[in-house]
Amino acid sequence: xxxxxxxxxxxxxxxxxxxxxxxxxLLRAIDWPMRGLQRxxxxxxxxxxxxxxxxxxxxxxxxxxxxxxxVFSVTGGAALFPSERPYVGAGQYGYLxxxxxxxxxxxCREDHFxxxxxxxxxxxxxxxxxxxxxxxxxxxxxxxxxxxxxxxRAVYFFPVxxxxxxxxxxxxxxxxxxxxxxxGLTALGGQKILFFVDPGWAMFWAVFVSIWAHMGFYTLIxxxxxxxxxxxxxxxxxxxxxxxxxxxxxxxxxxxxPNLIVVIVLALIRGxxxxxxxxxxxxxxxxxxxxxxxxxxxxxxxxxxxxxFGLAAAxxxxxxxxxxxxxxxxxxxxxxRSA
Amino acid sequence: xxxxxxxxxxxxxxxxxxxxxVAAYAYLALGVVLMFGxxxxxxxxSFKTQAGLLEFPPSLLPSxxxxxxxxxxxxxxxxxxxxxxxxxxKVLAQARRIGIVAQMVDPQDPAKQYRVPIEKRVPVREFxxxxxxxxxxxxxxxFTRFLYNSLFVTxxxxxxxxxxxxMAAYSLSIYEFRGKNAAMLxxxxxxxxxxxxxxxxxxxxxxxxxxxxxxxxxxxxxxxTPTGVFLLRQYMLTLPRxxxxxxxxxKASEWQIYWRIVMPLAMPALAVLAIFSVMWRWNxxxxxxxxxxxxxxxxxxxxxxxxxxxxxTQWHYLLAMTVVTLAPVALVFVFLQRxxxxxxxxxxxx
Numbered sequence: 091x092x093x094x095x096x097x098x099x100x101x102x103x104x105x106x107x108x109x110x111x112x113x114x115x116l117l118r119a120i121d122w123p124m125r126g127l128q129r130x131x132x133x134x135x136x137x138x139x140x141x142x143x144x145x146x147x148x149x150x151x152x153x154x155x156x157x158x159x160x161v162f163s164v165t166g167g168a169a170l171f172p173s174e175r176p177y178v179g180a181g182q183y184g185y186l187x188x189x190x191x192x193x194x195x196x197x198c199r200e201d202h203f204x205x206x207x208x209x210x211x212x213x214x215x216x217x218x219x220x221x222x223x224x225x226x227x228x229x230x231x232x233x234x235x236x237x238x239x240x241x242x243r244a245v246y247f248f249p250v251x252x253x254x255x256x257x258x259x260x261x262x263x264x265x266x267x268x269x270x271x272x273x274g275l276t277a278l279g280g281q282k283i284l285f286f287v288d289p290g291w292a293m294f295w296a297v298f299v300s301i302w303a304h305m306g307f308y309t310l311i312x313x314x315x316x317x318x319x320x321x322x323x324x325x326x327x328x329x330x331x332x333x334x335x336x337x338x339x340x341x342x343x344x345x346x347x348p349n350l351i352v353v354i355v356l357a358l359i360r361g362x363x364x365x366x367x368x369x370x371x372x373x374x375x376x377x378x379x380x381x382x383x384x385x386x387x388x389x390x391x392x393x394x395x396x397x398x399f400g401l402a403a404a405x406x407x408x409x410x411x412x413x414x415x416x417x418x419x420x421x422x423x424x425x426x427r428s429a
Numbered sequence: 430x431x432x433x434x435x436x437x438x439x440x441x442x443x444x445x446x447x448x449x450x451v452a453a454y455a456y457l458a459l460g461v462v463l464m465f466g467x468x469x470x471x472x473x474x475s476f477k478t479q480a481g482l483l484e485f486p487p488s489l490l491p492s493x494x495x496x497x498x499x500x501x502x503x504x505x506x507x508x509x510x511x512x513x514x515x516x517x518x519k520v521l522a523q524a525r526r527i528g529i530v531a532q533m534v535d536p537q538d539p540a541k542q543y544r545v546p547i548e549k550r551v552p553v554r555e556f557x558x559x560x561x562x563x564x565x566x567x568x569x570x571x572f573t574r575f576l577y578n579s580l581f582v583t584x585x586x587x588x589x590x591x592x593x594x595x596m597a598a599y600s601l602s603i604y605e606f607r608g609k610n611a612a613m614l615x616x617x618x619x620x621x622x623x624x625x626x627x628x629x630x631x632x633x634x635x636x637x638x639x640x641x642x643x644x645x646x647x648x649x650x651x652x653x654t655p656t657g658v659f660l661l662r663q664y665m666l667t668l669p670r671x672x673x674x675x676x677x678x679x680k681a682s683e684w685q686i687y688w689r690i691v692m693p694l695a696m697p698a699l700a701v702l703a704i705f706s707v708m709w710r711w712n713x714x715x716x717x718x719x720x721x722x723x724x725x726x727x728x729x730x731x732x733x734x735x736x737x738x739x740x741x742t743q744w745h746y747l748l749a750m751t752v753v754t755l756a757p758v759a760l761v762f763v764f765l766q767r768x769x770x771x772x773x774x775x776x777x778x779x
Contacts, residue, residue, distance in 0.1 A: 124684035137604035144597035147653030155630035253712035273486035
């Protein structure tokens with residue numbers, strides 16, 4: 091449908107131009123002082139001027155906080171300003187890791203943290219496995235010769251753009267006690283299920299909703315990988331009358347492997363940081379059945395009666411180390427791919 | 430019909446149906462139901478009245494009982510189809526109900542009264558959109574405030590993001606200078622540091638600047654994004670150098686080269702970053718949740734979350750507000766779908 095395409099393209103241009111107009115005016119205004127600066131320090135040194143704003147932002151909002159985070163984690167008390175906080179050494183970490191058995195969160199002094207760890211681990215494992223499975227199937231199906239491929243791709247992709255709050259509310263409405271899913275269950279002769287009262291169901295839906303929301307993103311990565319596989323490989327296989335499952339195992343899967351690795355690691359990194367959807371959907375409940383590590387950090391620092399910044403910082407340092415290890419794994423995996 | 434046969438008639442091998450073709454279409458059909466269903470259900474539900482939402486099992490379309498104004502009664506009366514004693518049916522309005530007996534009047538002839546057992550009447554339903562769900566929150570809650578806050582954060586943050594990241598990308602792609610590698614490493618380093626692990630110290634920094642409960646506390650921390658620097662730098666590296674050299678010959682200042690030559694040429698990459706930034710900012714949750722505690726500075730996402738957490742969730746308003754929050758993103762998607770998907774496929778980021 092060429093006419094639609096052109097009208098959407100001109101619409102897009104109009105948006106881009108509209109957004110750029112005030113921007114351009116600002117940029118023009120900055121030229122005069124910049125010219126003076128250039129005369130002062132020389133053409134080559136302007137590189138630093140261009141880099142500076144970004145580095146200031148990175149510094150103030152990422153690097154300095156990274157250091158202060160460690161300072162927070164080795165100091166105690168309820169004060170926010172580090173100068174007013176007494177040094178406690180590894181006290182916060184000791185408190186965090188004070189457990190009878192690490193496999194039983196109930197035996198820990200800070201049991202909510204360990205429940206968060208256990209839930210996050212469970213959530214991440216289920217989520218990554220299901221995510222890889224479903225996004226792989228979807229990508230393979232979308233890569234077949236199918237009518238309306240663009241439409242179907244959009245169907246799977248659109249939830250990626252929705253906010254976690256919206257996603258959680260959509261499903262909360264479907265899953266609530268008198269919701270449409272329970273109506274379906276009773277119509278089929280079943281009983282209503284209180285999904286958010288049962289710990290098992292709450293975790294199931296937390297995983298399900300997160301897959302629903304993010305599957306499109308991973309599908310897209312895999313689809314790009316599938317489309318990069320040379321078609322003549324498949325043609326050769328077809329000429330030899332190779333069975334389809336064999337084509338899949340011998341050609342598709344090995345050549346898709348790098349993209350699969352990316353999907354697995356990205357899903358792992360995101361899974362460990364899960365917070366918003368689950369928080370809005372279940373609030374961490376019932377009890378602490380779906381409480382995640384990030385929710386623990388948020389509540390310890392900001393929403394509990396006593397704001398314990400030190401403990402929250404210690405927990406986020408631990409989370410940071412886990413994320414660092416995962417990122418390192420990703421780097422090694424992608425290095426091996428390019429080698 | 431021909432469209433349908435054409436739709437189904439495409440197979441891998443011409444002429445022969447393989448079971449995988451059937452399975453593929455079945456899977457896609459299931460996907461449409463599973464992915465679209467909940468959103469369609471949300472939109473349909475958002476037009477139901479409060480009473481309509483309490484019905485179980487729920488009706489598919491928003492409908493409610495029809496009401497009429499009858500002479501002599503101050504309130505509009507609900508209409509019922511009543512089976513009278515002689516077996517005939519009549520549409521009557523219910524004046525009041527006493528126990529199991531309803532006192533009803535004929536809307537055409539208000540003087541005529543009937544006493545009807547309640548099991549003999551069936552409500553008259555009509556398709557009706559409860560648009561009040563959308564218009565009420567505009568007056569009753571801080572909803573307009575949330576909307577404004579979200580718009581402000583999204584627009585300003587995106588402009589700042591575009592500016593400072595394109596400047597850095599320009600510096601890192603056009604110039605050779607001492608410390609360039611260190612700067613690149615620094616940027617790569619921040620790629621690994623999400624806000625989740627520096628929540629407390631960023632809160633401290635923001636407090637030091639006196640920005641707690643200010644929209645700038647949400648705008649500033651995420652403004653410099655390594656994703657953005659990378660995306661733009663990759664693109665700028667492909668631009669022809671001769672153009673820049675020629676501009677220098679013509680005595681253009683470095684700043685002019687940046688915004689008159691490189692920026693317009695980098696427009697496709699800038700547009701991708703702009704869309705990403707709008708999505709990030711419009712949808713951002715954890716950080717605003719931590720730093721915006723007063724209602725008047727909260728964004729839509731935080732406001733929605735607070736609203737759904739209240740004891741007596743007013744679902745009819747909540748659903749409508751959710752639809753309003755979802756609408757701009759849906760619009761962006763409809764117009765820029767291809768653009769977004771290729772952007773993500775090319776960068777592997779979102």
